[in-house]
Amino acid sequence: MDVKGLNYSCTSCHVTKAHQISGRCYSQPAPNKHQLALPKDDGERLACESCHSRSPHKKAELLNHHTDKVACQTCHIPSYARGGVFTKMWWDWSTAGKFDETGKAIVKKDEYGNLLFHSKKGDMGWALDVEPEYGWYNGSMSYFRASDKIPQGIEKIEINSLKGDYEDPKARIFPFKIMRGKQPYDPENRTLVIPYLAGKKGTGAYWGEYDWQKAAAVGMREAGLPFSGKVDFIESDMYWPITHMVAPKEQALSCEACHSRNGRLANLDGFYLPGRDRWPWLDRLAWMALGLTLLGLLLHGGLRFISSGRKKGGQS
Numbered sequence: 001m002d003v004k005g006l007n008y009s010c011t012s013c014h015v016t017k018a019h020q021i022s023g024r025c026y027s028q029p030a031p032n033k034h035q036l037a038l039p040k041d042d043g044e045r046l047a048c049e050s051c052h053s054r055s056p057h058k059k060a061e062l063l064n065h066h067t068d069k070v071a072c073q074t075c076h077i078p079s080y081a082r083g084g085v086f087t088k089m090w091w092d093w094s095t096a097g098k099f100d101e102t103g104k105a106i107v108k109k110d111e112y113g114n115l116l117f118h119s120k121k122g123d124m125g126w127a128l129d130v131e132p133e134y135g136w137y138n139g140s141m142s143y144f145r146a147s148d149k150i151p152q153g154i155e156k157i158e159i160n161s162l163k164g165d166y167e168d169p170k171a172r173i174f175p176f177k178i179m180r181g182k183q184p185y186d187p188e189n190r191t192l193v194i195p196y197l198a199g200k201k202g203t204g205a206y207w208g209e210y211d212w213q214k215a216a217a218v219g220m221r222e223a224g225l226p227f228s229g230k231v232d233f234i235e236s237d238m239y240w241p242i243t244h245m246v247a248p249k250e251q252a253l254s255c256e257a258c259h260s261r262n263g264r265l266a267n268l269d270g271f272y273l274p275g276r277d278r279w280p281w282l283d284r285l286a287w288m289a290l291g292l293t294l295l296g297l298l299l300h301g302g303l304r305f306i307s308s309g310r311k312k313g314g315q316s
């Protein structure tokens with residue numbers, strides 16, 4: 001979208017037909033029963049490949065070998081929240097509701113103006129230029145629903161979970177921002193609670209009375225869900241696919257970023273990755289293949305260089 005580059009607008013990629021905007025990361029549309037303008041939401045997918053194809057690299061053929069297992073975004077978005085705009089990484093609702101001695105709201109900000117604490121919202125954390133986290137992803141997710149039970153003994157839930165693994169032909173390694181935080185839940189029914197948040201004193205709203213039990217009782221009643229009367233807090237992860245902020249090609253990930261012991265894919269298991277995993281004989285084979293490929297490239301490039309040199313010579 002760089003104004004000095006292609007100067008794309010959102011709809012250069014998100015091609016729009018009759019109010020149907022293409023490109024949504026989630027298989028289910030957010031509005032369901034209470035849908036507004038559109039009777040149905042086709043949500044056509046959009047991909048880098050729509051314009052670039054699956055083999056966009058002309059110089060390094062080896063990179064094209066990766067595109068069936070590694071998403072374009074993984075190599076081409078080395079970090080997000082670049083260019084000086086912070087992104088929120090952490091939101092802990094359990095610390096909300098604290099006021100100063102005079103009963104006034106406490107508001108703390110860091111030197112850049114990012115909110116670190118607010119009596120209404122709890123603690124927050126921010127970051128700049130963040131390295132994504134990686135996971136196998138086939139374009140679908142499953143969601144933790146209001147009626148789903150939190151399994152016993154679990155200290156953290158996934159609000160949404162990625163589908164796909166190495167064996168899944170549709171899945172590729174994709175970059176994510178993981179939004180972390182703490183959510184209110186019902187420790188007896190073991191469900192997340194839906195608190196009634198914004199409202200006046202006397203309505204049970206959290207921002208009116210700062211009482212999680214009351215806010216959850218109203219919210220859960222409205223949602224038609226059971227509530228035990230108890231509220232506690234649980235940590236949560238939420239996966240946000242990273243697909244914007246493609247960096248200039250020179251900043252794409254280097255081979256070592258992945259093919260090394262402590263590289264970016266160190267925690268992704270279930271498949272063999274040369275340079276990371278210790279199967280020396282297989283490693284040697286893979287690097288031999290790589291060596292041959294590079295040799296091929298060099299020879300190819302060299303021949304092209306020679307022949308283009310000749311052509312130039314012939315023309316002058």
Ligand code: HEC
Pocket residue numbers: 001008009010011012013014023024025026044045046047048240241243244
């Ligand atoms: C270079 C192409 C490109 C441009 C330009 C672009 N997008 Fe996207 N956008 C994508 C792709 C690819 C996806 C992922 C779609 C998918 O996975 O189905 C996406 C996804 C999205 C999503 C869904 C995010 C989510 O988490 O579900 C939103 C919203 C969005 N874009 C808004 C915008 C807006 C607003 C602009 C302009 C400021 C914009 N996009 C410009 C390529 C682009």
Ligand code: HEC
Pocket residue numbers: 048049052053054055056057058059060063066067070071072073074075076249250252253254
């Ligand atoms: C394994 C990492 C990796 C993957 C996966 C990958 N790329 Fe690249 N890409 C690179 C690197 C590194 C460069 C820079 C190479 C160069 O220009 O010398 C590059 C260059 C490019 C260029 C500039 C053209 C060129 O040949 O110089 C485009 C366009 C591009 N990639 C698009 C894509 C798209 C679209 C996908 C997904 C289909 C993709 N890339 C997948 C690493 C990757």
Ligand code: HEC
Pocket residue numbers: 006012013047048049050051052072073076243244246247248249250
């Ligand atoms: C609407 C078509 C379109 C879509 C969708 C699109 N691109 Fe591009 N992209 C282009 C064009 C045109 C260029 C400039 C010509 C070229 O280098 O191929 C470009 C250039 C690039 C470059 C080279 C940038 C440089 O430094 O020279 C990369 C890398 C790239 N795109 C990656 C991506 C990735 C990753 C996605 C998906 C998130 C994507 N593109 C989606 C049209 C598109």
Ligand code: HEC
Pocket residue numbers: 060062063065066069070074075173253254255256257258259265271272273274286287289290
């Ligand atoms: C984003 C991480 C990532 C980057 C960057 C990356 N690779 Fe890979 N590479 C992988 C993964 C994942 C596989 C395993 C794919 C499979 O098993 O199908 C792989 C497989 C390979 C293989 C063995 C399979 C084959 O296709 O021959 C070689 C060789 C290889 N990469 C070389 C490179 C080189 C050279 C670079 C830099 C130009 C590079 N890779 C950059 C992730 C990466």
